[in-house]
Structures are given as C-alpha cells and as structure tokens.
Amino acid sequence: MLISLLSNWFHLLPMITQQPFNPSPSPASISFSETWHLLGPFQIGTREATWGADPLEQIGGFRSLSYNESDSYRSSLAVNGTVGWSTLTAESSSSAGNPGNAKAELLVRFDNTDWQSLQSVYGWAALQYQGWARGKITVGGNQQRTVVFYTDQVLEFWIDDEHQFGGDFYGYRRAPLVLHLGPGNHQIDIRITRDVRAMGGVGEPTVRIGLEAEISEGGLKLVEGTVLLPDMVDGRLVSSLGSVNLRNEEHHWIDVLSLEAVNVSFTLAMKENPPFRLAPGQSRPLSFDVALAYDAAAEVVFEITYKVEHSTEVIRTSQVRQAVHSREAEEPQKVTYLHPGGIVSYAILRPPSAKALRYACPNASLAVVIGLHGAGVETDSDLVRQTFKDAPDLKAWVLFPSGVTTWSGDDWHRWGSADTEAAIAAIPEWIKTVGWNGPNADINRRLVTGHSNGGQGVWYALTHTPDNIVGATPVSGYSSIQAYVPYSFWYEADPGVNAILQSALADYRHELLLPNGCGIPIHQQHGSLDDNVPPFHSRRLSQIQSQIDCPSEYVELPGKGHWFQGVMTTQTLLEFYAKVLGDRPAPASLSSSFDIVVANPGTMGSKGGIIVDQLTTPGRPGRIKAEHDVKQSIWHLKTSNIHRLHFSAAAARDWTRSKLVVDGKKLELLRDVPLSGQWLVHRPNESWEVSCDSLWRNRQRHGRQLGALDAMLDTSGRYMLLTSSETLSLAVQVSRNFFQYFGADAEVIGPDQLNPTEGGNRVIMSLGSAGLMPATAGRHDTIFVDEKKGLCVRGSNGRLAVYAFTEGLGAIFLRPGTNGSLELVIWAFDLLGLRFAARMVPMLTGVGQPDFIVVGQECAWKGAAGVVALGHLDNSWNVAESSAIL
Ligand SMILES: *[C@@H]1O[C@H](CO)[C@@H](O)[C@H](O)[C@H]1NC(C)=O
Ligand SMILES: *[C@@H]1O[C@H](CO)[C@@H](O)[C@H](O)[C@H]1NC(C)=O
Ligand SMILES: *[C@@H]1O[C@H](CO)[C@@H](O)[C@H](O)[C@H]1NC(C)=O
Ligand SMILES: *[C@@H]1O[C@H](CO)[C@@H](O)[C@H](O)[C@H]1NC(C)=O
Ligand SMILES: *[C@@H]1O[C@H](CO)[C@@H](O)[C@H](O)[C@H]1NC(C)=O
Ligand SMILES: *[C@@H]1O[C@H](CO)[C@@H](O)[C@H](O)[C@H]1NC(C)=O
Numbered sequence: 001m002l003i004s005l006l007s008n009w010f011h012l013l014p015m016i017t018q019q020p021f022n023p024s025p026s027p028a029s030i031s032f033s034e035t036w037h038l039l040g041p042f043q044i045g046t047r048e049a050t051w052g053a054d055p056l057e058q059i060g061g062f063r064s065l066s067y068n069e070s071d072s073y074r075s076s077l078a079v080n081g082t083v084g085w086s087t088l089t090a091e092s093s094s095s096a097g098n099p100g101n102a103k104a105e106l107l108v109r110f111d112n113t114d115w116q117s118l119q120s121v122y123g124w125a126a127l128q129y130q131g132w133a134r135g136k137i138t139v140g141g142n143q144q145r146t147v148v149f150y151t152d153q154v155l156e157f158w159i160d161d162e163h164q165f166g167g168d169f170y171g172y173r174r175a176p177l178v179l180h181l182g183p184g185n186h187q188i189d190i191r192i193t194r195d196v197r198a199m200g201g202v203g204e205p206t207v208r209i210g211l212e213a214e215i216s217e218g219g220l221k222l223v224e225g226t227v228l229l230p231d232m233v234d235g236r237l238v239s240s241l242g243s244v245n246l247r248n249e250e251h252h253w254i255d256v257l258s259l260e261a262v263n264v265s266f267t268l269a270m271k272e273n274p275p276f277r278l279a280p281g282q283s284r285p286l287s288f289d290v291a292l293a294y295d296a297a298a299e300v301v302f303e304i305t306y307k308v309e310h311s312t313e314v315i316r317t318s319q320v321r322q323a324v325h326s327r328e329a330e331e332p333q334k335v336t337y338l339h340p341g342g343i344v345s346y347a348i349l350r351p352p353s354a355k356a357l358r359y360a361c362p363n364a365s366l367a368v369v370i371g372l373h374g375a376g377v378e379t380d381s382d383l384v385r386q387t388f389k390d391a392p393d394l395k396a397w398v399l400f401p402s403g404v405t406t407w408s409g410d411d412w413h414r415w416g417s418a419d420t421e422a423a424i425a426a427i428p429e430w431i432k433t434v435g436w437n438g439p440n441a442d443i444n445r446r447l448v449t450g451h452s453n454g455g456q457g458v459w460y461a462l463t464h465t466p467d468n469i470v471g472a473t474p475v476s477g478y479s480s481i482q483a484y485v486p487y488s489f490w491y492e493a494d495p496g497v498n499a500i501l502q503s504a505l506a507d508y509r510h511e512l513l514l515p516n517g518c519g520i521p522i523h524q525q526h527g528s529l530d531d532n533v534p535p536f537h538s539r540r541l542s543q544i545q546s547q548i549d550c551p552s553e554y555v556e557l558p559g560k561g562h563w564f565q566g567v568m569t570t571q572t573l574l575e576f577y578a579k580v581l582g583d584r585p586a587p588a589s590l591s592s593s594f595d596i597v598v599a600n601p602g603t604m605g606s607k608g609g610i611i612v613d614q615l616t617t618p619g620r621p622g623r624i625k626a627e628h629d630v631k632q633s634i635w636h637l638k639t640s641n642i643h644r645l646h647f648s649a650a651a652a653r654d655w656t657r658s659k660l661v662v663d664g665k666k667l668e669l670l671r672d673v674p675l676s677g678q679w680l681v682h683r684p685n686e687s688w689e690v691s692c693d694s695l696w697r698n699r700q701r702h703g704r705q706l707g708a709l710d711a712m713l714d715t716s717g718r719y720m721l722l723t724s725s726e727t728l729s730l731a732v733q734v735s736r737n738f739f740q741y742f743g744a745d746a747e748v749i750g751p752d753q754l755n756p757t758e759g760g761n762r763v764i765m766s767l768g769s770a771g772l773m774p775a776t777a778g779r780h781d782t783i784f785v786d787e788k789k790g791l792c793v794r795g796s797n798g799r800l801a802v803y804a805f806t807e808g809l810g811a812i813f814l815r816p817g818t819n820g821s822l823e824l825v826i827w828a829f830d831l832l833g834l835r836f837a838a839r840m841v842p843m844l845t846g847v848g849q850p851d852f853i854v855v856g857q858e859c860a861w862k863g864a865a866g867v868v869a870l871g872h873l874d875n876s877w878n879v880a881e882s883s884a885i886l
Pocket of ligand 4 (some may be wrong): 361363364
C-alpha cells in the first residue's frame with residue numbers, strides 16, 4: 001500500500017536503461033577538469049553562508065556569469081575594491097588506475113587581498129571569505145552513469161542546473177550525493193566558504209577542497225567501514241546494539257527486507273520492522289540487535305536482502321565482515337546504545353580499576369568522569385582511550401561519549417549532550433550485561449572534563465545540568481561560539497534582526513550563564529601559546545567568575561600550545577580529580593543563596609532543585625535569585641522573565657521544610673501532592689500561585705519543544721520527513737544533511753503514510769498556494785497559507801501580517817507535534833523559496849535561526865538582512881511580538 005503511492009513519483013525522471021547489475025559494455029570512466037576558474041574573494045560572516053549572503057546573487061548568481069579576464073566585480077576585501085577571474089590548476093588523479101574513480105583537490109588562495117592588514121583590524125573574522133570555483137566533470141562512454149560524489153569542505157554547489165546545499169563541510173564522507181550523469185561534460189560550480197573554526201586561523205587563509213566521484217553499479221550499498229559493534233569482554237558482548245550505513249544508489253526506492261548473519265556465531269535482527277525504506281539516493285543507518293550465539297567468534301559476517309521498487313526480485317548484498325574486538329575487563333571498551341534520535345551510538349567506557357576498588361565498599365556508588373573530545377576527534381581511537389592513561393586508578397567510571405560524530409554534531413549542545421546522557425544511562429546496562437559485581441555508578445554525580453570543543457562542552461554541561469556536576473575541568477576550551485570568531489563581517493542588518501539572531505544563540509553564550517555553575521569546583525587549564533583556541537577564552541571566563549563571586553582555579557601553562565601528550569593529566573589536574581572524586585561527601589545541602597540564568601528551559605536542568613519550565617518572553621534569559629533566610633526558615637525567590645517553575649523530587653527535603661516567598665508573595669506547597677505535580681506559575685497580573693493542573697502541557701509549549709529552530713535536534717525517535725513528489729529531491733537533501741552532520745536518521749515518507757505514534761520530530765515540506773497540512777497536535781493558526789491572500793503570520797496582539805505570493809517567498813517554522821514533539825514546517829510559494837527555506841534546517845552551529853523565518857529573494861545576496869520576517873514564538877505558539885519582526 002505504501003509502495004503504490006510512491007511508485008508514481010519517478011515517472012518524471014529519465015528512466016535508467018541499463019540493468020544495474022550487469023557490468024556495462026563500454027568502459028566506465030570519469031574525470032575532473034584540471035583547469036578551474038575562480039572568482040573572489042568576497043566578505044562573509046561567521047556561519048553566515050546558511051542564510052545565503054552571496055553578493056553575486058544580486059546579479060543573477062555565479063552560474064549566470066562566464067569567465068572573462070576583463071570583467072571585474074565589487075568586493076570589500078580586495079585591493080582597489082574589485083576582484084576579477086583567475087585560474088587554478090587542480091591536483092587531480094584517478095585512484096589506483098581505476099578509471100571509474102576520479103579525485104580533484106583544489107587549493108584555493110586569493111592574492112588580491114592584503115590579509116594581514118585586514119586581520120590587524122578585524123581579527124579572525126577577516127580570514128573568512130567566500131568565492132566560487134568552476135570546473136568540469138566528464139563522464140566517458142555513451143551512457144548515463146550513476147555517480148557517487150563526495151565534496152569535502154564544501155557547503156554549497158551546482159552541478160549543471162541542479163543546486164545542492166549541505167555538502168560535507170567537515171569532510172565526514174558519511175552521506176555523499178548520488179547523481180545520474182549523462183555522457184560528456186557537466187559544469188560544477190563550487191561555492192567556497194572559508195571558516196576559521198573548521199579550517200584554522202593560523203598561516204595563509206587557504207581552503208583545501210576535496211572532490212571525489214565514483215561510478216556506481218547501482219543497487220544498495222552496504223558501506224564498508226561503517227559497521228558499529230560493541231567490544232567483547234570475557235567472551236561476552238558488552239552491549240547488544242549495532243548499526244551499518246546503507247546507501248541507495250538506484251533511481252528507485254529500495255526496501256530492505258532482512259539482515260542475516262552468514263554463520264551462526266552471532267544472531268542479528270533489524271531493530272525496525274521491515275521494510276526499511278530508502279528513497280533514491282538516500283543514505284540511512286540501519287540499526288540491529290546483535291548477540292553472541294557461541295563464544296570465541298572474532299568477527300560478524302552478515303548480508304542484507306532487499307528489493308528495488310517495480311521488481312519482485314529479492315537481491316542479496318555482498319557479505320560484510322566486521323571484527324569484534326576483545327578487551328580486558330579493566331580496559332577502555334566500546335559500548336553501544338540507543339541515542340534518543342533512534343540511532344545506535346557508542347561511547348568508550350573504562351570501569352574502575354581493581355586498585356581503585358580496593359578501598360571502596362562493594363555497595364558504594366562511584367562518580368562518572370565524562371571526557372568530551374575536541375573537534376574532529378574520533379572517540380574509538382587510541383588518542384581518546386589513552387586520555388587518562390596517567391590516571392589509571394581514578395575512583396570513578398570513565399566515559400568518553402562519541403557525540404555521534406567527530407564534531408559531536410552540534411558542539412555538545414542539544415544533539416551531542418543527548419548522546420552524553422544516553423551514554424551515561426548505558427553504564428547501569430553495562431553493569432547488568434557483564435555481571436559486574438563491583439561498586440555501582442552514581443550517574444548523577446559527574447566530573448565533566450573536555451578538551452577544545454569538548455572544553456566548551458564542559459561549560460555547556462556545567463551551566464545546563466549543574467545539579468549533577470561535582471566538578472568541571474574545561475581544558476583549552478573556547479568560551480562560546482559567539483566569541484571564537486567574531487560575527488563582524490555579516491551583511492549589515494537592521495539591529496532588530498541581529499538581536500533576534502543573537503537571542504536564538506543565547507543558550508550557547510556560556511559567558512551569560514556562568515552563575516549556574518557557582519558553587520561547583522572548576523579547574524580551567526590553558527596553554528599560554530595556544531593559537532587554536534587563544535587563552536583569552538579561559539582568562540575571560542575566569543575573570544567573569546571572579547566578578548560574580550564564584551571563582552574557579554585557572555592554570556595557564558607557560559609555553560604550551562593547544563594540545564600535548566598528557567594534556568588532561570597534568571599534575572594540577574590529577575590533584576583536582578583526586579580532590580573531587582574523594583570519598584563521598586555528606587549529601588550536599590543547598591547553599592544559602594544562589595542565582596539561576598535560563599536562556600532556554602528546554603535544555604536547562606535543575607539548579608538547587610529548581611526547574612524552570614517556561615519563560616514569559618522567549619528569546620530573553622530568565623533569572624532567579626534564591627536566598628535562604630535561615631533564622632526564619634524562609635526561602636525568598638526573586639524572579640525576572642520566569643513564567644513557570646517546579647522543584648525536583650531530589651530536592652524535596654530543602655523545599656518542603658521552609659516557607660516560600662516568591663517575588664514578595666507567600667506560597668504554600670501542597671503537602672498531599674508530589675512535588676513533580678505542582679508548579680509555581682506567574683500570572684499576567686503579576687501574582688504567583690501554586691498550580692496542580694498538569695494538563696498545561698497539552699496546551700502549551702514545553703520541554704523539548706522550547707528553544708529556537710535547533711530545538712528540532714531534541715527528538716525522541718528518528719525524524720520523519722513528509723514530502724510529495726515535487727519536493728522529494730529537497731527532502732532527500734534534508735535527510736542527507738541530517739545524516740551527514742549529525743549521524744541522524746530521517747525517514748522520507750508521503751503525507752498519507754504518517755503514523756501519528758511513530759517516530760520523533762517531523763519535517764513537513766509543502767509547496768504552492770494551497771494550504772499547509774494541518775498540525776497533528778494543537779494549534780496551527782499562527783502561521784498559515786491563505787490561498788487568496790498569501791502567507792499569513794498572526795501576531796500575539798491579533799494583527800495579521802500578510803505576505804503576498806511572490807517569487808522566492810518561503811517560510812520555515814516550528815509547530816507542536818504529538819506528545820511533546822515538534823513539527824518543522826518548510827513551505828514556499830515556489831521551488832526557489834523552498835530551497836532558501838530548506839537551507840535553514842539546523843545543520844551547522846552558530847547560524848542563529850529563530851523559531852520562525854519568512855524568506856524572500858533578497859536573502860540570496862543579503863542573507864539574514866534580507867529576511868521578510870522572523871522571530872520567536874511564545875508559550876502558546878503565538879508570535880512573541882516583542883521578540884519578532886513582522
Ligand atoms: C569580455 O568582456 C569584454 C568587456 O566587457 C568584452 O568586450 C569581450 O567580448 C568579453 N569576452 C568574451 C570572451 O566574452
Ligand atoms: C579598479 O577599480 C575600478 C573600478 O572602481 C576598475 O574599473 C579598475 O579596472 C580596477 N583596477 C584594477 C587594476 O583592478
Ligand atoms: C563464520 O563464517 C566465516 C565466513 O564464512 C568463516 O570464516 C568462519 O569460520 C565462520 N565461523 C563459524 C563459527 O562458523
Ligand atoms: C554498605 O553496606 C554496609 C554493610 O552492609 C552498610 O553498613 C552501609 O550502610 C552500606 N552503605 C551504603 C552506602 O549503602
Ligand atoms: C490574578 O489572577 C488570578 C487568575 O488568573 C486570580 O485568581 C487572582 O486572584 C489574581 N490576583 C490578583 C492579585 O489580582
Ligand atoms: C508519549 O511519550 C511518552 C514519554 O516520552 C511515552 O511513554 C508514550 O508512549 C508516548 N505516547 C505516544 C502515544 O507516543
């Protein structure tokens with residue numbers, strides 16, 4: 001029944017003539033041109049490219065220009081204010097004499113700019129730029145070929161008339177593009193986007209772009225080297241989940257039917273009920289359960305069966321083998337678990353050593369040391385496993401979450417910290433699985449450590465889950481993405497637009513959230529010669545901490561750089577670990593006064609047992625000042641911009657014993673209702689009251705629905721991507737970007753295939769002036785399409801802003817989904833608008849997309865400065881007039 005709907009989708013595409021599995025008669029060959037034409041550089045701001053902001057778009061786009069030595073274009077970066085074309089020779093090679101594979105490396109540099117002088121004024125922001133490169137890809141022979149195309153360090157490109165946004169900015173190679181190219185030449189236009197965080201800020205500002213094209217024989221590709229399996233200890237798998245990446249290299253849909261172990265050493269079973277579907281060109285991770293049937297097997301061998309749409313033939317993939325590693329019980333070992341996004345992830349776990357246990361009671365619970373890796377670091381590596389080699393006997397469980405990807409998806413924020421939580425929850429599972437009879441893990445007592453991007457992740461954990469943290473050691477960490485590379489080169493926008501972008505990022509502005517970490521021991525370490533993350537970051541945070549009267553230990557290592565062997569086990573760090581992990585302290589009592597700053601209640605855990613559920617005005621931080629009058633046994637809470645809060649059960653002792661005064665009003669907690677069932681609510685008439693109405697969550701925005709557009713990364717279950725035939729290729733692009741950048745799984749389905757109880761957050765794409773698909777839960781009359789008028793946005797005061805249908809008009813916004821989930825609606829009047837809107841789907845950090853954005857043609861060249869409307873939505877899903885521009 002599913003198949004009948006979807007089988008009609010592809011009649012518009014040229015049908016492939018060859019049989020995918022018959023090697024074709026004419027030799028398959030592919031190559032890149034050696035000569036490329038370059039145009040640039042033009043200015044661009046940190047992470048601005050997502051918004052468009054390409055100056056050439058104002059004159060029809062790079063694709064409309066042709067090479068001409070005598071043409072010049074205005075550029076603020078170049079000498080004389082103009083740039084012209086230049087040529088670049090690619091370093092290309094066919095790999096290992098295989099004519100079906102071509103590689104090209106482009107080393108882009110622009111000499112028509114005085115980088116030093118710009119940098120001396122604008123810093124690293126001046127070493128970021130954009131430009132374009134044009135070359136060719138040539139398919140030999142006389143027939144159409146399927147080509148798998150990798151684009152390292154590229155965000156955006158065109159192949160002939162096809163636009164692609166997403167690419168592979170960090171060179172993950174997880175989700176290449178699958179193309180169908182006819183014989184002959186094809187034009188490739190590559191947008192060059194230089195980014196200091198990804199490419200460095202030292203030396204000449206070059207960009208090294210890597211392209212690879214490989215001719216495919218079609219079919220379902222079981223991607224080698226992507227099999228994820230747990231380690232084995234004492235002949236037992238330490239966990240029971242695995243996964244493998246699949247890629248559909250057909251023109252048609254593929255249904256995966258089964259996953260089968262080739263011999264009987266292991267039993268394997270797909271997690272999802274078959275069929276597991278892949279759209280044409282789509283990549284997805286397939287999760288499975290794995291168990292050992294006989295011990296002592298050193299490898300898993302399996303194959304997959306599938307069917308291609310329109311065919312009844314059941315095809316087997318070739319066999320894949322993956323070694324299973326045996327570890328000693330005390331060694332760091334790979335544990336797999338389910339990430340809330342419905343995918344299998346892994347962490348490296350080091351149980352406490354025998355020596356560490358010698359003096360521990362068997363019924364004790366040891367804290368967890370969490371090690372967050374830096375950008376581009378693979379967790380399953382010696383580098384990570386050996387991090388605490390010089391601290392073999394820490395009285396703790398040591399856990400290195402992977403964050404799913406080497407950049408932990410979103411810098412250890414929503415997607416990455418969800419992975420950390422899932423990894424922590426896997427420790428009790430591990431204890432059961434391996435039959436460990438030593439001390440337990442106290443998973444709510446955490447010492448967070450991390451290096452570089454992971455050091456920044458420590459600040460995030462510290463400021464967002466303070467009640468679970470017993471100590472924090474950010475090493476060589478940056479203070480926030482806003483401070484890493486200044487945002488000064490963005491296209492000049494209305495200050496109100498900038499305010500909204502910055503407020504969408506406020507939850508990651510650790511400098512603002514530092515009061516949350518007060519009272520927790522912090523030890524910062526930074527090399528004085530660090531030129532990757534300058535020590536300024538740690539010095540600045542240390543200074544702010546002393547100003548707000550919660551000092552941290554700060555050690556600056558003279559003459560040391562960003563990283564060195566033993567960076568996480570210097571003498572002072574070892575002493576700090578020992579101090580924090582010492583014998584279990586008496587149960588902590590609340591300090592008699594503390595502050596809370598909440599930028600987004602959706603990501604903020606409890607502090608002092610207080611959990612903020614909602615702010616009054618979204619987009620502005622809320623604050624609480626808590627003071628205990630011990631003599632009179634009264635807790636005074638002074639709040640600002642807080643709408644609703646409650647107390648954690650863990651802190652019941654503190655909050656039920658004392659009287660409570662909130663903003664001057666005495667409140668009585670109810671004795672006969674559990675703390676988790678009562679809320680303190682700030683009414684519009686300025687008075688606070690205690691409410692037991694738990695149904696508020698059915699009507700109002702709450703939990704993981706809160707935050708800006710990147711709240712989408714907080715999903716419980718894989719993404720569902722609802723699309724129609726017209727928007728299918730863009731939907732596959734969105735799913736590819738989710739997979740490439742987060743390792744996330746997005747299933748592409750037709751609008752009538754939605755099972756309301758299945759999956760996590762949804763992406764809904766629709767095109768044209770007919771109305772939007774109604775929201776599955778709650779209201780959907782804030783942003784809607786009126787066939788006669790245009791796109792309508794209702795402000796909280798009832799005013800309706802109407803945007804008439806015009807070329808390039810599009811919108812992307814959040815709506816409530818069922819059961820606390822989210823829907824991300826991507827709508828546009830035409831395909832041009834849909835391409836603009838779709839590029840706003842969260843992918844890179846630091847972009848700053850608020851809850852709703854209405855895009856228009858001007859975004860292409862002005863970026864965010866060209867938006868039609870944007871802003872935040874309040875607790876009732878209305879436009880928050882005070883944090884929006886309509
Ligand atoms: C290049 O531009 C110049 C000046 O606009 C024009 O005269 C010339 O014909 C162009 N050359 C080509 C090959 O288009
Ligand atoms: C300098 O800029 C002017 C336009 O302002 C342009 O006509 C001229 O060709 C440029 N000179 C060079 C050397 O690029
Ligand atoms: C499993 O299959 C592989 C490949 O067919 C073979 O080498 C291996 O010996 C088999 N193991 C067992 C336990 O049957
Ligand atoms: C551990 O067990 C001992 C003896 O059975 C008991 O006295 C002690 O209270 C226990 N400690 C904890 C933390 O449960
Ligand atoms: C505030 O409004 C609530 C209803 O929303 C009402 O019960 C309460 O009496 C009001 N308080 C004051 C001081 O007006
Ligand atoms: C709603 O979510 C809760 C908790 O996340 C879950 O237990 C429940 O099964 C969900 N209900 C539906 C209908 O999906």
